[in-house]
Amino acid sequence: MKKALITGVTGQDGSYLAEFLLEKGYEVHGIIRRSSSYNQERLEDIMSKEEAEALKGHQRFYLHYGDVTDALNITKIIGDIRPDEIYNLAAQSHVRVSFDMPGYTLDTDAKGTLNILEAVRILGLSEKTKIYQASTSELFGKVQEVPQKETTPFYPRSPYGVAKLYGFWITKNYRESYNMFAANGILFNHESERRGETFVTRKITLAAARIAQGKQKKLCLGNLDSLRDWGYAKDYVECMWLILQHDKPEDFVIATGEMHSVREFTELAFKNAGIELKWTGKGIEEKGINKKTGEVIVEVDSKFFRPAEVDQLLGNPTKAKTLLGWNPTKTSFNELIKKMIISDMKKVNNEQKIKKSFD
Ligand code: NAP
Ligand code: F7E
Numbered sequence: 047m048k049k050a051l052i053t054g055v056t057g058q059d060g061s062y063l064a065e066f067l068l069e070k071g072y073e074v075h076g077i078i079r080r081s082s083s084y085n086q087e088r089l090e091d092i093m094s095k096e097e098a099e100a101l102k103g104h105q106r107f108y109l110h111y112g113d114v115t116d117a118l119n120i121t122k123i124i125g126d127i128r129p130d131e132i133y134n135l136a137a138q139s140h141v142r143v144s145f146d147m148p149g150y151t152l153d154t155d156a157k158g159t160l161n162i163l164e165a166v167r168i169l170g171l172s173e174k175t176k177i178y179q180a181s182t183s184e185l186f187g188k189v190q191e192v193p194q195k196e197t198t199p200f201y202p203r204s205p206y207g208v209a210k211l212y213g214f215w216i217t218k219n220y221r222e223s224y225n226m227f228a229a230n231g232i233l234f235n236h237e238s239e240r241r242g243e244t245f246v247t248r249k250i251t252l253a254a255a256r257i258a259q260g261k262q263k264k265l266c267l268g269n270l271d272s273l274r275d276w277g278y279a280k281d282y283v284e285c286m287w288l289i290l291q292h293d294k295p296e297d298f299v300i301a302t303g304e305m306h307s308v309r310e311f312t313e314l315a316f317k318n319a320g321i322e323l324k325w326t327g328k329g330i331e332e333k334g335i336n337k338k339t340g341e342v343i344v345e346v347d348s349k350f351f352r353p354a355e356v357d358q359l360l361g362n363p364t365k366a367k368t369l370l371g372w373n374p375t376k377t378s379f380n381e382l383i384k385k386m387i388i389s390d391m392k393k394v395n396n397e398q399k400i401k402k403s404f405d
Contacts, residue, residue: 047106051075051127053114053162054135058240059180061088063133063283068092068106070287075127077112077120077136088240114158121165128171131290133178134162137210140244141184144206145353155209156216163220163228176227176290179217182210183234183275183301183359193362196232196299203354218297227295231286234301234361237382238279239389246308247276247386250315255390257343258319261397264343268350270309270332273358277302278377278385288370301361302374312344314380318387 050067054060055076067074078085086093086109096107112119114136124132137155138144144151159179166175186194187203202208214230221228241248246267256262277300285300309325312334316323322337323344334344363374377385 047071047073048130049073049075049127050131050133051077051124051129052133052135053077053112053158054137054180055109056085056088057135057139058088058238058242058279059236059283059286060133060135061092061240062238062280063135063286064089064092064107066283066287073106073108075108075110075123075129077114077123078109079113080111114161115153117161117165120161121169124162124165124171124175125169128169129175131176131178132162132166133180133286134159134213135180137180138206140242141204141206141356142350142352144204144209148205151205152209152212155206156212159213160216163216163226166226167220167224172224172226176295177217177220177229178286178290179213179228179230180286181214181217181230181232181297182207183232183299183361184356185211185214185232186359187356189356189358189360192358193301193303193360194299195362196297196365203356204352207356214297221295227290229289229292229295230297231289232297232299232361233282233285234275234277234299234359236277236279236282237386239386240279241386246272247311247315248390250308250312251383251386251390252394254312254315254319254321254387255394257316258321258391259394261394263341264345265312265334266345266347266350267308267312268347268352269355270307270312270346271357272308272355273305273360274308275301275303275305275359275361276311276379276382277374278382281373281376285366285370285372288366288372292370296369298366298370299361299363300366300372300374301363302379303361303363304375304379305358305360306379311383314383315387316343318384319391 184207253265
C-alpha cells in the first residue's frame with residue numbers, strides 16, 4: 047500500500063486530495079495545526095467513514111500535529127512515516143492577507159517548503175519519496191504573456207507570490223541538485239463548495255445565498271474588473287496526483303484556459319440564486335441592483351483593493367492535457383457556480399434552522 051503525506055490537509059485542496067488518495071487505495075497521513083477552535087470541518091466525511099474502517103482494523107487515514115515552519119517536527123513526521131509521496135499544500139494562501147503578514151507568509155510558504163525538501167534529503171529518502179509543491183499562477187502576477195504557460199517569465203505582485211516564487215525555485219533546485227522527484231503544479235485559481243469564505247468566489251456565493259434568503263442586505267467587493275481562470279478544486283487535485291505519476295519530475299500549468307471577470311462571476315452567482323442583477327455607475331461608484339426590487343445589493347468598497355493587483359490570469363493547460371491526459375474543462379464555469387450556490391443555499395437555510403432551534 048502506498049503512503050502519502052499531505053501538509054495543509056484541513057484546507058480546501060487537502061481535504062479533496064485526501065479523499066481522492068483514499069479512493070485510490072493509499073494510506074493517507076495529514077498534518078494538522080493545533081488550534082483552540084475546531085479546524086477539521088472539511089475532513090468530517092473522511093473521519094466518519096474512517097471511524098467505521100478503524101473499528102474493523104482497516105484504518106488508512108492518520109492525522110499528526112505539526113507546522114511546516116517547525117523543521118524538527120516536520121523531519122520527525124517524515125522520518126516516522128517514510129512516505130512514497132508528499133503533497134506540500136500548507137500555506138498562508140490569502141493574497142490580500144499576505145500584505146498584512148508578509149513575514150509569516152514567507153516563513154510558511156517559502157521556508158516551509160525548504161523544510162520539507164531538506165527533511166527528505168537528510169533522512170536519505172531522496173530516491174524513495176516524490177514531492178509535489180503547490181505552486182501558483184500568482185507567480186505570473188503582472189503577466190508577461192497571454193495566456194501563461196510553463197515557459198512564461200514570472201513577475202509576482204504580492205508577498206504571497208514572492209514567497210511562492212522561492213518555493214517554486216527551491217523545489218526545482220532540489221530536483222536538479224539531488225536528483226529528487228520534486229515537481230511543481232502551477233495551479234490557477236480553483237474553487238469549490240469548500241473554498242475559504244474570504245476568497246472572492248465563496249464570498250460572493252455565500253452572500254448571494256444569504257441575500258436570496260433575506261439574511262443579508264448587501265455584498266461589498268473590491269476590484270470587479272479583475273480577471274481569473276477559475277476551475278473546480280476537485281478536478282485539480284487529480285492533477286496533483288497525475289504529476290507525481292508522470293515518468294519524470296516536471297512542472298505543469300494547471301488551468302481551464304478560460305477567463306472571466308469578478309463582475310461576471312457575481313452576476314451568474316446571483317442568477318443561480320434567483321436574482322437578476324443590473325449594473326450602474328463606474329469605478330468606486332459602480333453598483334449592482336436587484337432588477338426586480340430596485341434595491342442596491344452589490345457595492346464597491348476600496349478596503350478590498352490590494353496594494354498591487356494581478357489584473358488578469360489565463361492559463362494554457364496544453365502540456366498537462368498532452369502529457370498527463372488531464373481534462374481541464376471537466377466542470378464548466380457555470381457548473382462550478384451552480385455547485386457552489388446549491389451548497390451555500392443549503393448551508394444558509396440550515397443556519398436559519400439551527401438558529402431557530404435555539405430561539
Ligand atoms: P487553504 O484552503 O487556505 O488551505 C491551506 C492549508 O494550509 C490549511 O490546511 C492550513 O491549516 C494549512 N497551513 C497554513 N499554514 C500552515 C503552517 N504553517 N503549517 C502547516 N499547515 C499550515 O488553501 P487551498 O486553497 O487548499 O490551497 C492549497 C495550496 O495550493 C496552498 O499552498 C495554496 O497556496 C496553493 N494554491 C491554491 C490555489 C487555489 O486557487 N486554491 C491556486 C494555486 C495554488 P489551517 O486549516 O489550520 O489554517
Ligand atoms: O481574489 C478580486 C481580487 O482572493 C481574486 C488564492 O487561492 O488564487 C487565489 O488568490 C480576485 C483578485 O484570489 C474581492 O482583488 C474583488 O483580483 O479570490 P481571491 P486570488 O488573490 O486570485 C491564487 C491562484 C492563489 O494561489 C491563492 O492562494 O478578486 N476581488 N473583490 C476580491 N478578492 C477578495 N478576496 N475579496 C473581495 O471582496
